[in-house]
Amino acid sequence: MRLAFALPLLVAALVPHSYAGGGTRRWFGGRGESQRAEAQAAKDAAAAAFYELDTAQRGLRITIETITAVDGSPEAQRAVDGFAALGRRIDEVSHAYISAVDAHDLDREEIDAGSAQRARAELTRAKEELERVKGELDRFEEGLAPLLDRAETQLARLAPAVERARQALRGASDALDAVRAKGLRADDLAARLARLGPELTRLNEGAGRHGVGETLQRADRVLRDAEAVRVEAERLPERAAEIDKRLVSLRTRAEALATRAEAVEPVLSELRRRYSAACWQDLQHVPEQTAGAVRQAEERLAEAAAARTEQRWPDVTALLSTVRALLDTTGEAVSAAGDRLRRLDAVAKDPKAETDRARFAVRDAQRLAMEGRSRPDPRHARPLDEAVARIERAVDGLEGRHPDYWHFLMELEAVRAAAADVVTAIREERGAGAAH
CATH class of the missing domain: 1.10.287 (Helix Hairpins)
Structure with missing residues (x-):
């Protein structure tokens, strides 16, 4: 890339002389003068092509720097590699152009027609090579448009994002000052805000040091955390009042529970x-x-x-x-x-009422199981038959001097739950069948 970086100096050295018409010299008539003029025109055209290539390379370098400042993707790295390869090609054609200029002093009065013709040919070839590489560079730059658009979008977000983060930090600090003025401490919120201090320092150091992507992420994180502190600080007076109410309410509940106990x-x-x-x-x-x-x-x-x-x-x-x-x-x-x-x-007063509830639940499930069928599905019939048997065993268990009414209640509750499970299963199966 040594020649590519030397282009600006060479342009300054070479272009003015070309556009000045080659300095002051004496012209001779005839065919020699015509050949000299054509050679000079070729030199001027080559100098213009050299200048355009240099300008385009400068612009492309800025584009690459913009992309790499934001984008670390493989696609961006391929763009860097492509630019480096173009730089080597630019070095080659620039060297050929400079060699052609150095090889032919068109200001010499004694230059002959043959030398002028050779100079014109070499300078024309140099110009064509410069223009060809300029075309490659232009096409390469066109291919970078999506990468450049993304990078510029990121850069356009940078300053507003950092400013929003700073504003959020100021808002959180102001909110803390306001609640402290009301006699409320917010030590945990103050500690959270203090931990954001180093992040603000890094934001102030800028994307040049930390990168655009990292700076945008940091700005978003600071904004989010500072906003959370601000919201909690602003709500602190209301939260304190709610806590006072809960203290009173729970104390009253505890006293009432002690009385109930x-x-x-x-x-x-x-x-x-x-x-x-x-x-x-x-x-x-x-x-x-x-x-x-x-x-x-x-x-x-x-x-x-x-x-x-x-x-x-x-x-x-x-x-x-x-x-x-x-x-x-x-x-x-x-x-x-x-x-x-x-x-x-x-239940001791009227066990029949509980028994009837359980039997009704089982009969309801049995009717549903028989709908549209001559015989019930065994998957539904078995649990319902077992439920009927459990009802009978529970009723029989009440015989005796000290019946276990609690076991009776739990058994019938389990029977109703089993019948409800069968009903749910039947409806789900029929709903799935209708869907298909």
Whole structure:
């Protein structure tokens, strides 16, 4: 590429003399003067071709630099390699042109017609080679249009993207200042914003150091993270108010649950007195479990209140979630004792009602299984026959002095679930058949 980089100096040295008509000299008439003029015209034309090639190569170099600043793809690398190969061809034809110029001094007064003719021929060949390579260069540049368009699009995005990132950082900083002015701390948000400081430094160092693609990605990342900090900072007063409400609400729930838990032991006593152990033994630890859960909830609430005072917002949120889960689980256990007593009382009073519900569910499934058929599909008939047998066994199980009503309820509930599964399977199969 040594000659290619020397082109500007050569153009400066060679072109002015050509366009000046070769300097001052004495002209002689006749055929020699005509040959000299033709040689000079060939020299001027070759100089113009040389200048055009040099200009085109400069422009193409800028194009390649634009592409490589943004694009590291194999396609871009092939463009670099192609430009290097063209550079070698430009060196060759430029060397031939310079040699032709150096070999013939058209300013000599004693130049003969033969020498002038040889000069014209060599300079014409040099011009044609320069023009041919210029054509190759033009075609190569046309092929770079898609790469150049993508690169210029990326470059056009660069400055706005960096500016948006800076604006987002300023917006996040302003939002933090605003909430602090209201007496709210936002230490975790401030720490997140501080971690973006080095990223801003790299943005300010520019794409020249870090590359266009990496800088665009960094700008997008800074924008996204700074916007997240800003949004959370602006919502912090509302979040603090919500946390205060949740603290009050959960404290009230814990107190109410403690009151409800006091009624569990009398319910268990009633269950023990009136029903067999199988009906209530899974509930006998509910009172002590409830008392422990309520104590644990109250401890977590105290920790949450302290974290709220210190404005440790993530800790407050985590603690309140723990309390809510505790109260939900414990509330279900407390309710289970009362629900158990009510259900057992109902079935003890009228077991036939539960039996009828189960039998109706099975008959409904049997009717669906027989629709359009003389015999049911064994896949549907077997579970329904088994369901009928389970109903009979459950009813028989109520015979005796201390019937297990809870087992009876669970069996009939399972029967209804089995019938529902058969109905679902039949409808899905028929729906699939209709679709085909």
